Amino acid sequence: MLVVEGLTKRFAGLLAVNNASLSVAEGSITGLIGPNGAGKTTLFAMASGFLAPSAGRVLFTGEDITTEAPHRRARRGIARTFQIVKPFAGLSVRENIAVGAYLRHPQRAETLASATLIGERLGLGPQLDKPAASLTVAGRKRLEVARALATEPKLLLLDEVLAGLNPAEIRDILPLIRAIRDEGVTIFLIEHIMQAVMTLCETVHVLARGEIIAVGPPDMVCADPKVIEAYLGPGAAARLNAAEAPRA
Amino acid sequence: MTLRDVLPHLGFLFALAVVPYLGVSGPTLNFLIAVLIVALAAQGWNVLGGFGGQYSFGHAAFFGSGAYATAILQVQLGWGAWVGLGASLVVGAIVGLAIGFLSFRAGLRGSYFALVTLAFAEVLRIVANAAGFTGGAAGLLIRLQPGFENLQFADRRHFYLLVLGFVGVALILSRWLERSRFGAHLVAVRENEEAAKALGVDTLRVKLGAIALSAAITACSGCLYAQYYLYIDANVAYGTWISVEALLAPIVGGIGTAFGPLVGALALHGVGEATKLLAGGRPGLDLVVFGGCLILAIAFAPRGIAGLAARVLQSRSAAREGR
Ligand SMILES: Nc1ncnc2c1ncn2[C@@H]1O[C@H](COP(=O)(O)OP(=O)(O)O)[C@@H](O)[C@H]1O
Numbered sequence: 001m002l003v004v005e006g007l008t009k010r011f012a013g014l015l016a017v018n019n020a021s022l023s024v025a026e027g028s029i030t031g032l033i034g035p036n037g038a039g040k041t042t043l044f045a046m047a048s049g050f051l052a053p054s055a056g057r058v059l060f061t062g063e064d065i066t067t068e069a070p071h072r073r074a075r076r077g078i079a080r081t082f083q084i085v086k087p088f089a090g091l092s093v094r095e096n097i098a099v100g101a102y103l104r105h106p107q108r109a110e111t112l113a114s115a116t117l118i119g120e121r122l123g124l125g126p127q128l129d130k131p132a133a134s135l136t137v138a139g140r141k142r143l144e145v146a147r148a149l150a151t152e153p154k155l156l157l158l159d160e161v162l163a164g165l166n167p168a169e170i171r172d173i174l175p176l177i178r179a180i181r182d183e184g185v186t187i188f189l190i191e192h193i194m195q196a197v198m199t200l201c202e203t204v205h206v207l208a209r210g211e212i213i214a215v216g217p218p219d220m221v222c223a224d225p226k227v228i229e230a231y232l233g234p235g236a237a238a239r240l241n242a243a244e245a246p247r248a
Numbered sequence: 249m250t251l252r253d254v255l256p257h258l259g260f261l262f263a264l265a266v267v268p269y270l271g272v273s274g275p276t277l278n279f280l281i282a283v284l285i286v287a288l289a290a291q292g293w294n295v296l297g298g299f300g301g302q303y304s305f306g307h308a309a310f311f312g313s314g315a316y317a318t319a320i321l322q323v324q325l326g327w328g329a330w331v332g333l334g335a336s337l338v339v340g341a342i343v344g345l346a347i348g349f350l351s352f353r354a355g356l357r358g359s360y361f362a363l364v365t366l367a368f369a370e371v372l373r374i375v376a377n378a379a380g381f382t383g384g385a386a387g388l389l390i391r392l393q394p395g396f397e398n399l400q401f402a403d404r405r406h407f408y409l410l411v412l413g414f415v416g417v418a419l420i421l422s423r424w425l426e427r428s429r430f431g432a433h434l435v436a437v438r439e440n441e442e443a444a445k446a447l448g449v450d451t452l453r454v455k456l457g458a459i460a461l462s463a464a465i466t467a468c469s470g471c472l473y474a475q476y477y478l479y480i481d482a483n484v485a486y487g488t489w490i491s492v493e494a495l496l497a498p499i500v501g502g503i504g505t506a507f508g509p510l511v512g513a514l515a516l517h518g519v520g521e522a523t524k525l526l527a528g529g530r531p532g533l534d535l536v537v538f539g540g541c542l543i544l545a546i547a548f549a550p551r552g553i554a555g556l557a558a559r560v561l562q563s564r565s566a567a568r569e570g571r
C-alpha cells in the first residue's frame with residue numbers, strides 16, 4: 001500500500017532520516033518505533049506530503065506521489081494525525097470532525113451525520129457540541145483520530161496517539177484501532193508504548209538515528225541486539241544477555 | 249442551505265427595507281445609505297478576515313478599484329453605469345486575486361499579510377493620484393443624470409433599496425459560508441492551516457477564492473459609493489478610512505458571523521451620529537467614539553455584538569429548559 005524508497009531528509013546539517021526504505025502491506029497494522037529524535041515524525045511528514053524529501057521516493061498503491069501536495073494525498077486516501085495535536089480550537093468537536101467528513105460528502109447534512117457517527121465511535125459523543133479547546137489531552141488525541149478517520153482513508157498514519165493517555169484510556173482505544181483495520185483501513189503507527197505495539201502490530205520497523213535498523217514481527221524485533229542497543233546504548237545487549245545467562 | 253437557514257436574515261433585511269417608508273428625513277436617509285455602503289465594504293472584509301482569518305489592512309485597494317472601474321468607464325469611455333457596476337465586481341475580484349496570489353503563494357500570514365495589503369492600497373492611491381486617466385488629484389466627476397439606466401435615482405429611497413439589495417446578497421452569501429463546505433474549509437484554514445491540509449483542503453485555492461469574493465463585495469461597495477456621491481478622488485477611493493471602517497464594523501459586530509459587519513456598521517455609526525448630535529459637530533468626535541467602541545468590544549465582547557446576542561439567546565433557552 002505504502003512504499004518508501006531510500007527516503008532521506010536533511011535539516012541544515014542534521015540528517016533526520018537517512019536512506020530509509022520500508023513498506024506497509026495493505027490491510028496490516030504496521031508499527032514504526034525508535035528512540036526519541038530518531039526521525040519517525042519526519043518520515044511520516046514526508047509520507048503525507050508535509051515535508052519534501054531531500055532524496056528518495058514515496059509510492060502509494062503503486063503510484064509515485066513524492067512531490068504531491070498534502071491535500072492531494074488526503075484525497076487519494078492518506079490520512080494522518082499530528083503528534084503535537086492541531087485542533088481547530090475555535091470550532092466545536094463536531095465541526096472539527098466535519099471538516100474531515102466534507103472530503104467525501106459535499107452536502108452538509110450528510111457530513112454532519114457522518115461526523116456525529118465518528119465522534120460517538122471515538123467516545124466523543126458527550127463533547128460533540130463543546131468547543132475543541134475544552135477537550136482534555138486524551139480528548140484531543142481522540143479528536144485527531146476522529147478527524148482523520150472522517151476523511152474515509154485507505155491508509156491511516158497515527159503519530160503517537162496513545163502518548164499522554166492513562167492505561168484505562170489505552171485499553172479502550174486499542175480495540176478501536178483494530179476495528180478500524182478490520183473495516184479495511186491500513187494502519188501505520190508510531191508508538192512508544194511497547195505493550196501496545198506488541199498487541200497491535202503484525203510488522204514493526206525500527207528507526208534509529210534516521211536509519212531503519214530492523215524489521216519484523218514485534219517480538220523478534222524487540223529481541224534484536226541492534227534494537228536493544230539503539231534504545232539502551234552500545235553494549236547493552238551483551239550486558240543484558242550476560243545478566244540473563246545464569247538464570248537460563 | 250434551506251429557507252429556514254436564512255429566515256432571520258430575510259426578516260432583518262425586510263425590516264431595513266421598510267425604514268425609508270416610515271417618514272425618515274432626508275439627512276437620515278443620507279446617513280443610512282452611507283452606513284449601508286460601509287456595511288457592504290465590511291461584509292467583504294469579513295469574508296476574508298472574519299471567516300478566513302486573513303486580516304487585511306488594505307481593503308481600500310478593492311473599494312477604490314471598484315469605484316475607479318465604474319467612474320473611468322463612465323467618464324472616460326462613456327459606458328453605461330450598469331456595465332460599470334459589473335466591471336467593478338470583475339476588477340475587484342481580479343485585484344483581489346492578484347494581491348492574494350502574490351502574498352498567499354509567498355506564504356504571508358498575520359501581520360505580514362496585513363502590512364502587504366496596506367502597502368498595495370497605498371501604492372494604488374499614489375498611482376491613482378498621479379495618473380491621467382484617473383483624473384489625477386482633481387478626481388473624477390460622474391455626470392448627474394437621474395434615471396434607472398444610469399444607476400441614479402431622483403428618489404433617494406430607491407438608491408437605499410439598491411444598496412440594501414447588495415447588502416442582502418452579501419448577507420446571504422455570508423450565511424452560505426456558515427453552512428457550506430467552502431465555508432467550513434475557509435474556517436478550517438483560519439483555525440489551523442496544517443490540519444486543514446491534512447484533511448484534504450487545498451488551502452491556497454480556498455484563500456484565493458475567499459479573497460476574490462471578499463474583494464468583489466468591497467469593490468461593489470466602492471462602485472455604489474462613486475454612484476451615490478458622483479465624485480471620487482484617490483484619497484477617498486483608496487483612503488485608509490475605508491480600510492479601517494471595513495475591519496472595525498465586523499470586529500464590533502461579530503467577526504466571522506453573517507450578521508456581524510452589518511450590525512457593527514449600524515451600531516458604530518449610530519452611536520457616532522448620536523454623540524455628534526449631543527455634543528455638537530466637533531470634528532473627529534466620531535473617531536473617538538469608534539475607538540471607544542473598539543476597546544469595549546475587544547475587552548468585553550471578543551465575538552462582537554452577534555456573539556453577545558448568541559450568548560444571551562443561549563442562556564435564555566437554557567433557562568427555559570431548566571424550568
Ligand atoms: N523542521 C525541523 N527543522 C530542523 N530539525 C528538525 C525539524 N524537524 C525535526 N528535526 C530534527 O530531526 C530529528 C528527528 O525528529 P523527529 O522526526 O521529530 O523524531 P521522532 O519523531 O522520531 O522523535 C530530531 O533531531 C529533530 O530535532
Ligand SMILES: [Mg+2]
Pocket residue numbers: 040041042083
Ligand atoms: Mg515524533
